[in-house]
Amino acid sequence: MSNMDHSEAEIDNLLRRSLAAPVPSLPPNFKLRRPSERPRRILLASYGLMSAAVSIVVMRGQGLGWGLIAAMTLGPLAIIEAARRLRRKQWEM
Amino acid sequence: MARAQRGDEQAFAELFRRHGDPVFRLALSILGQGFTAEAQDVVQDVFLKAHHALASFRGEAEFGSWLYRITFNQAVNVKARARYRRPHLDEAALSHATTTEPGPHAQMETAQRDQALGECIQTLPEVYQSALRLYYWLGASVAEVAVLVDVPENTAKSYLHRARQLLGAMLKERGY
Numbered sequence: 001m002s003n004m005d006h007s008e009a010e011i012d013n014l015l016r017r018s019l020a021a022p023v024p025s026l027p028p029n030f031k032l033r034r035p036s037e038r039p040r041r042i043l044l045a046s047y048g049l050m051s052a053a054v055s056i057v058v059m060r061g062q063g064l065g066w067g068l069i070a071a072m073t074l075g076p077l078a079i080i081e082a083a084r085r086l087r088r089k090q091w092e093m
Numbered sequence: 094m095a096r097a098q099r100g101d102e103q104a105f106a107e108l109f110r111r112h113g114d115p116v117f118r119l120a121l122s123i124l125g126q127g128f129t130a131e132a133q134d135v136v137q138d139v140f141l142k143a144h145h146a147l148a149s150f151r152g153e154a155e156f157g158s159w160l161y162r163i164t165f166n167q168a169v170n171v172k173a174r175a176r177y178r179r180p181h182l183d184e185a186a187l188s189h190a191t192t193t194e195p196g197p198h199a200q201m202e203t204a205q206r207d208q209a210l211g212e213c214i215q216t217l218p219e220v221y222q223s224a225l226r227l228y229y230w231l232g233a234s235v236a237e238v239a240v241l242v243d244v245p246e247n248t249a250k251s252y253l254h255r256a257r258q259l260l261g262a263m264l265k266e267r268g269y
Contacts, residue, residue: 007261007265008254008257008261011257011261012257014206014210015210015225015229015257015260016229018210018211019230020229020230021230023230023231023232024121024132025114025117026113026114026117026136030136032136032140032141033137033141034102034144087148
């Protein structure tokens, strides 16, 4: 900050004086609110189960076999789980 | 970082211990004096978001820079709402009591100039305001300002330089 011209140095002084005030800090007893993951997971799992059940009923209504229905319902879940494991493995490397 | 990503709450608490205060100071630098409670709310919101997004970071450096970016945006949003709720305490208001200039006339002049300076600061771009408050009020070094506003050190230096130039021009225009 040494290469200031005169007027900039004046503003510098003015700012130092004008903005001088006590600096607050986080109170020592400051506690982070922690979100509970449980309700979110329950909601997500319920939604997943409901949509799987509806899909199975609809697919069965269309005359599809149980093998195909199982593959179409469990396939995406297997892909998600595989991607999750792959990602976790990458973090650990 | 890796421990926090695996759900270790102690490790997340350690991340908070390291980054909590810088996040609070950055939020304050955007919100200004008299907005301590709002800055604390920003800290809560930012760490809540961080907790949700924890798995997507590659390391603490990336986490820190993401945290400060989120803090900046969150504080700017809160500032817009906070201003609407109640008038912003100008920068000068708190320093009036500590003025050492003699005589009521001199004090009045100082108060008016400080008031004008506070108003001028409010018209600067957010990043300049933040850099100024971090440097002049919160006592951060240029290097710390650079880390918190997530720019190289030379850019932080030029923010401060440009902010001073703009303030000088604005005050001159107002006759100070």
